[in-house]
Amino acid sequence: MELRVRGDRAMLAGGVNAHEVDPRSLALDADLADALHEWARVASAVRRTGSGEGGDVVSRRGRQLAGRVAESLGVSVSYWDPVTDRTLVVPAPEREPVAPRASRLTRLIGSRPGVDERTPWGTGLIVAVFLGVFVIVAMLALVSTLATETTEWVGLVAALVVSAGLAPSLWLGRRLPIVRWVVLGVASGVALSWIGVLIIVF
Template identity: 60%
Template sequence: MELRVRGERAVLGEEADPHQVALGADLADALHEWARVAAAVRRSNPDREAAAVVSQRGRQLAGRVAEVTGTPVYYVDPVTDAGSVIPPPEALVREPRPPEPTPWVTGLTVAAFVAVVVFVAMLALARTLAAETSGLLAFVAAVLVTAGLAPSLWLGRKLPILRWVVLGAAGGLAFSWIGVLAVVFG
C-alpha cells in the first residue's frame, strides 16, 4: 500500500480516498488534515523545521495505516518526495497464540443441565397438549418447537461458550422425541 499527497488530499494506492478504505473515520480525517498542511507547507518555501514536522507526522500516520491494515506502507514524503517503507508494528506480525484448552468438565456439565431442562420442557408440552387437546396437536407443537430451535442451534454450534448450551439443547431435543412419540402414539 502506498501513502502520498495529491493536491491537498491524501491518497492510498493509486487514487483511493482514505475514507473508502477500512481505516476508520478518525484516521482518514487525520490523513486529509495532514495532506492539507503538507500542501500549504510545500507552497510556501518551507524552512527545515516545518518540513521536518510534516515529514514526521506523515511517517506517524503511515505507521498507523500499517498497523490498521497489517501490511507495510510505502510512504512518499510530500515535501522531499523521498519514499520509505513503514512496516506494521511487531505486535501484528508475531505468531498467533496457541488455542486455550477445551473446558470439558464444565462444558459437559452445562450441556447435561441444558439437556435435562429441554427434555423436561418438551415432554411437559407434549403431555399437556395430548391430555387437554389431542395427540396430533402435541405432535405438531413438538415439530414446531424443534424446527424453531434448529436454526439457532446450528448457528451457535461453533461459538466458544454457547456450543455447550447448543450441545445440551440438541441432545435434550433428540432424546425428548422418544418421549413425545410415546405420549402421542401411546
C-alpha cells in the first residue's frame, strides 16, 4: 500500500497493478480520510509556492497519517513525500499475541492471577469426591426424613433452602486456591442430590 498525492487529493495505491483508490472507499475512519485529503491540499499548495516554507510540517504530518493508515489497515504503507520526493516505508504495527483461552474446568474452578502454582489434581479431586458424596447423603437423608415425618413438599422446600443458602458461599470461594476444591465437591454434591430429591418428592 502506498500513500500518494494526486492534484489536491490523497490517494492510496495497492495491489498488482498499483490501482489508486480514494481513502474514503477503504475501511478507514471518516476523520482519517478527511485528514488525508486536507494534508494533500496543503502539500500541493506548498509545492506550488516553491519556497519550501512549511515543508517540514507537511512531511511530518504525512508520516503521521501514513502510520495511522498502517495501523488501521494492518499493512505496511509506503509514503511518498510530495515535498522532498522521497519514499518512506511505515511498517505495520505488531499485534499483541492473544492469550490462550482458559479451559472450561479452569474457568469453573478459577485460579489466582499472577501466581505460578501447580494444581494438586490428585488431592483436590479426592477432597471434592469425598465432600460430594457427603453432601449427597446428607441432603437425601434430610429430605427423606422430612418427607416421611411430614409431607413431601416440606422436604422439597428444605432442599431449596439448603441449596440457596450454600450458593453465595460457593460462588465467593470458587477462586480460592484450596477452598475451590471444597466448592467443586459441595456444588457437585448439591446438583447430583437433586436427582434423588425429585425422586423422593414426586
